[in-house]
Amino acid sequence: MPTIKQLRYFDAVARQGHFGQAALSCSVSQPALSMQIQDLEAELGVVLLERLSTGARLTEAGQDVARRAAEILVDLRDLGDAARQHRAPLSGPLSLGVIPSVAPYMLPPLLPRVRRDFADLELRIRESQTEHILAELRDGTLDALLLALPIEGREIEVLPLFDDPFVLATPAGHPLSHHVRVDPDLIGRERILLLEEGHCFREQALSFCQLRQVGDIDTFGASTLATVVQMVANGMGVTLLPEMAIPVEGRNPAIALHRFEAPEPHREIGLVWRRTSPRRSDFEALGAMIRSARDEGISALLAPS
Helix, strand or coil: CCCHHHHHHHHHHHHHCCHHHHHHHHCCCHHHHHHHHHHHHHHHCCCCEEEECCEEEECHHHHHHHHHHHHHHHHHHHHHHHHHCCCCCCCEEEEEEECCCCHHHHHHHHHHHHHHHCCCEEEEEEECCHHHHHHHHHCCCCCEEEEEECCCCCCEEEEEEEEEEEEEEEECCCHHHHCCEECHHHHCCCEEECCCCCCHHHHHHHHHHHHCCCCEEECCCCCCHHHHHHHHHCCCCEEEEEHHHHHHHCCCCCEEEEEECCCCCEEEEEEEEECCCCCHHHHHHHHHHHHHHHHHHHHHHHCCC
16 A cells, blocks of 8 residues: 555655656655666556656556645645644634735735734745745645636636726926826836736736737746846836735835726725635634735825825
């Protein structure tokens, strides 16, 4: 009968395609990991991995076993979570994936609340693009995700949290600066600066811009909104920012921010988790805390200076 250790080691190699990297991630020596996988192959009577000079590749049998091993490991993780549900709420380890256009703006108000109100919660943060953290949610590496909706999948449960309107950022002194609210048609001849491919905020902003037939769109190279704002501040173009970024990115005196006419373009932020997870009550409590942290930030934003 395969052991849990064997499945975990094999799962690590299957994901990383390399024995050395898998051993490092499992905190064991490479010979010890290799021996466990050889024992697994002997137990199952099939070759699971093709050993290459550059790493390892799954055989056809290995692909099937890797899929089933991943499902077993997710079930084991959910089993532990189910047991923890009988203890205090929001306690123990919880791995949260957050997209880059949300993490720098929501984590500063959120993390102090977590530390203050749920001292027994071991919150682990993973910041990456949507497709990466979604894959890690499905394979059990992450417990929940904070990202932009919609997210589809029968195996995923979604908790919408709040709408996050877009604002237009221009260089200070730009001709648009005298407009209190911007008509989308006014940006038709502007150079639009967006994040590089792979960022969901780029796709949302690009969709809005294309809908308004904006001709000059630059999506080259920038991986953070902070970089895009610096480009705007130096007269390289204009950009769209999420409202949650204003307290951080809006402090730059070299840019001006403009609201759009109604209906404002926006994105919806939500929390998602595996439907099979027994920690729904934990995620709902975390969602309520995220809403509260966001509302507090917006109240501070709207307060008179």
